[in-house]
Amino acid sequence: MKSVFSLCVQMSRPSIILKFILGLLWGIIHLAISLFNLWSLLIYNIECYLISSGLLWKYRDLHLDRLKYLAIVVASKEAKNNMKIRQLLCWLSTIGVKYVCLYDIEGILKKSFEPAMNGLRDGKAGEYLDIGASVNYSHCGHKEMVIEWLSGSDGKEGIAKAANLLCSTYFSENTHGNGKREPTFTEADMASALKAVGCGGPEPDLLLMYGPARCHLGFPAWRLRYTEIMHMGPLKSMKYGAIVKALYNFSKKYQNYGKLGFQL
Amino acid sequence: MAGSRTSCSPSADPKVEKTDEVVTTGVLASLQNFLRKCLIAVLSYGPMPKHIAFIMDGNRRYAKFRSIQQGAGHRVGFSALIASLMYCYEMGVKYITVYAFSIDNFKRDPSEVQSLMELMEEKINELLDNRSVINKINCKINFWGNLDLLCEPVRLAAQKLMASTAGNTGLVFSVCMPYNSTSEIVNAVNEVCAERREMLQIEHAGDCNGYAANNGVHSEISVADLDRHMYSAGCPDPDIVIRTSGETRLSNFLLWQTTFSHLQNPDPLWPEFSFRHLVWAILQYQRAYPYLEQSRNLAKKQM
Incomplete structure (x- = not known):
């Protein structure tokens, strides 16, 4: 069965017909999903309407x-x-x-x-x-x-800014020792640097x-x-x-x- | 979706497994294979993801619902992972990333952490001994995370597996362990900083006056600099992030890389995640694809 399939693919790969059939099937699958989605959207909208009109009890009392x-x-x-x-x-x-x-x-x-x-x-x-x-x-x-x-x-740019701040502090602390200590920032350092750069x-x-x-x-x-x-x-x-x-x-x-x- | 269900039903039917007629099972298996390949061919007509990331959530709940041992849940989860890996390979997905162990998971019950570590060591060693699976898909395995937090045997096994598959050019399988995104970012910042320091030292050595220039000599650290030092460097951003068991948070997973990823949260627990769920995920991605691509291009233009 496997070989038949591979043969089939090999033979008709350049053919437009196979591509057309695949495209058609693909379209049908997505059309079916769209119809299904439409149906669930309808249900969802009815539910939302019921909630906003206050008919569903459990949603009346929200704990925020x-x-x-x-x-x-x-x-x-x-x-x-x-x-x-x-x-x-x-x-x-x-x-x-x-x-x-x-x-x-x-x-x-x-x-x-x-x-x-x-x-x-x-x-x-x-x-x-x-x-x-x-x-x-x-x-x-x-x-x-x-x-x-x-x-x-x-x-991401905020993180890059914070990284610049951390790096420059590191360099200013380590200029005299010729920077032998490896940079070992922690997540807490990063969080405070992020705060510092706004x-x-x-x-x-x-x-x-x-x-x-x-x-x-x-x-x-x-x-x-x-x-x-x-x-x-x-x-x-x-x-x-x-x-x-x-x-x-x-x-x-x-x-x-x-x-x-x-x-x- | 209807197609995917029919293609999977033979394996899901327990009667088939029980039958003694080997011939029938053989025919059914090849029929199932054929249908699966047909379905993949149809699916591939649309845009296919290059990179899928999984948050394998729900192993413990699975064990609880089935009243089996917790460790057994993780084991079933591992088989589900290998199955998904093979399906992704058949679909032509080049990159797979999984969240295997979060740094926060160390807060769990020590006996559970211990059994998880043993499971990982066992599975990594199995892969090292039996290379048929890896060779078949020419798979390159990466471990992303702070490996220093692992116990020695697991770390050594992981490093060995990484080294032995480094030359493979097929599927790239990245295991995040022990990982979280914020620590990845901090690690990248540390590496960029160390790189800058080295650059400075070289410059410093070349400068006879010993003029310490720590400002202005080098440009500011950019987002691209940080990108280069992430564990994920050289790997495209995930197209789909799937978190099983219906949970809606990312739990500190690939926060940096998922800007334009389609986030999905299917209901099945990870051990139950099968081919049809994967097909459904890709169909959903194909529907979201035009919007995601448009947003990505727009962002690129503005850079």
Whole structure:
């Protein structure tokens, strides 16, 4: 059977017919998945509707005490949709989230929101959370919420900056001894260097990803270690019920080593 | 997906295994092989991943649900790993990376850590003795992580296996053990720093005035410098990261390398992870591929 197959492949590899058949089958499989996805999207939308209308009891009482810090990652294309972002922030503050961090790789959110929020800058909250850029947001007339904006440059470039700082300290300490000691930085050194270059900050407990695929898009590594990453679909079709569901699922999570678990 | 299920069903059917008729099993096995190859051929029509990374989660839970010993769960997990490795090889995936042991895992019960280490030593030695599997796929095996944290026999065996497969040019199989991403980054920073120091010393020796120039002589450390010193240097970033057992966090695994990776969290526990789950993962990746590729290209342009 094996040899028949290899013969078949060998003979018809250049032929267009085989390629056509493979392409057709591939297309049919993906079409079937699309139909299946459409069906599950319908179910999901009905569920979200039921949650937001308050008909599902278990979602009514949300325990947010474990959610200290929430991160939102938005795909570049969708980050330009200011209205949706405002709406999202509004919902989060209604739900009672206290600290939010918004991230997109190009820094579109940072550019479009930070100047507008400058007047509202709150130094105290920033100090408390070790974050440079934070503002108090009480736009919706609900409870106050601290927001931080991050971009791709706070990720790998931030680590490179911290590495420069560590290296220059190392050189200034070792110039006289001709630098015989091997550099032995620890993770704690790195964390404080990151803080010093303004790329430190708390690790979010939950990260909601808005975009076509589940992908963190370079969210700062030092703040992503044990973060639960949940994919929420495209921003343009975001739903209040979906956020409530994600927060509910998060409250049921258990971690062995992260902040949520008991250290063994 | 329907296709993948039919191709797998013969092996999943216990009746087939029990049958004494060797001929029937032989025919079924080759039929299964044939169907699998057909399915892979169809799948390969779309974009295929070059690098898949696995977080092998759920071995202990598997043992608990099946009421078998914890160590046995890890053993079944190891067979699942070898099976996945062979399937990936058939699919033409060039790089496989697995999270075998986290630095945090040292916090587990000492007897469990001990038995895990013994399992690893045993399996590495098995691979060293019986080279048919490695030779068949011409596999190069890397160990990523702080090997100094391992006990002596395991470390020596790992180093021996790495050295003996270093020349192979086929599949590249990287085992992260004992690894975590933040320690990898710190290690890279240390190495870059040591490299800079050497450069400085050479310059210093050449300079008769002994003018110690520690600033400005060399350019700033860049992201590319750090990239060169990661364990993963020379290996493309993973296209898919699969964490089994439905958990949604990365648990300090390849945080630096997964900027544009498709993160998947299928429900089965690692020992249950089979061919159909792998096919499903690749189908999901193919759906996300246009977006991931677009984001990657956009980021490259802006660099």
